[in-house]
Amino acid sequence: MDRTNDDKIDLFEGFDRLGISLEDLWLDAYALGGDLSLLETEAYVFGLLRDAHEHNVLAQALNERFMDQDLDHLVRYMTLAPS
């Protein structure tokens, strides 16, 4: 069954559940075109900064780790603000 966005977990829960390092997450996000510094990545993980696009790059990076474990996209994406 597909999860709705409300059922999903946030960046911190995803990061915590995977048990990866911040450097690993940063590198995964970098490979997806992410432009955050390591410090900014940490702030996003704790929900302290919230640009929707950069958040979604990190969510995708975590979700690809979950895909490796045969788990569907668990981490919630943010809706982009209308331009």
Add this chain to the structure above:
Amino acid sequence: MNVRQSWSYLIDAAAQNQVTVPESLLEAAVNAGAALAPHSVACSITQIQRDGYRTPAWSSDAALQLDAAQYRSDRGPCVSAAEHGTEYHVPVISTDDRYHELALVAGRLNVLSSLSMPVQGVATPTALNLYSAVEADLENSRVLGAARLLARCLSAGMSGNGDQSTMVRTHPEATERRNRVNRAIAILIDQNATSREIAFETMVNHSRQKSVTMAEVANFVIATVKERGDRDGSN
């Protein structure tokens, strides 16, 4: 400055190799600290100077009163964190025998727990103090992680030594994947006259629907364009 603006300011300050304007930095730190946990009520900064303790920045009068109680008795988590350079957690202030004076003031202000973090690497012994209206509110790993990040930002901004953790090495394989994803994004921007963010979202949606990675989506986008180009070239 709202809380998000405070965090942006602190992160920027931490990345610089120069001392940030102290007043703005401390103000941003207490602003961010006062909203760190679900039931945070106050945040302050303690410094131990030659003539005694000082609170150079605070989020509310309650924070000032809580700090003052510890200074009067020469005892409390904020004093100890600054002096010893270690974290002091007080999950239930009212039952902590060590801090009687603090407990009296905290009880009057309905403050039930506190966390004091040392700010390392600065000339004057400094601590960041967080106060909450709920017992053990500052104990979970999310709040602790954010509090440590806040103390690190403060340390980097005050000392002028940019946070060393901002440096990380890339791998050629990751750079190659990044280039491919960026190329696919550029193709989608061109094809759909859209923004980088929307193009990325389009690729994410494809990844979710097909349970494939972004690198695979990028390969598909690039291959489709190449195929079309080959076909047009052969006609």
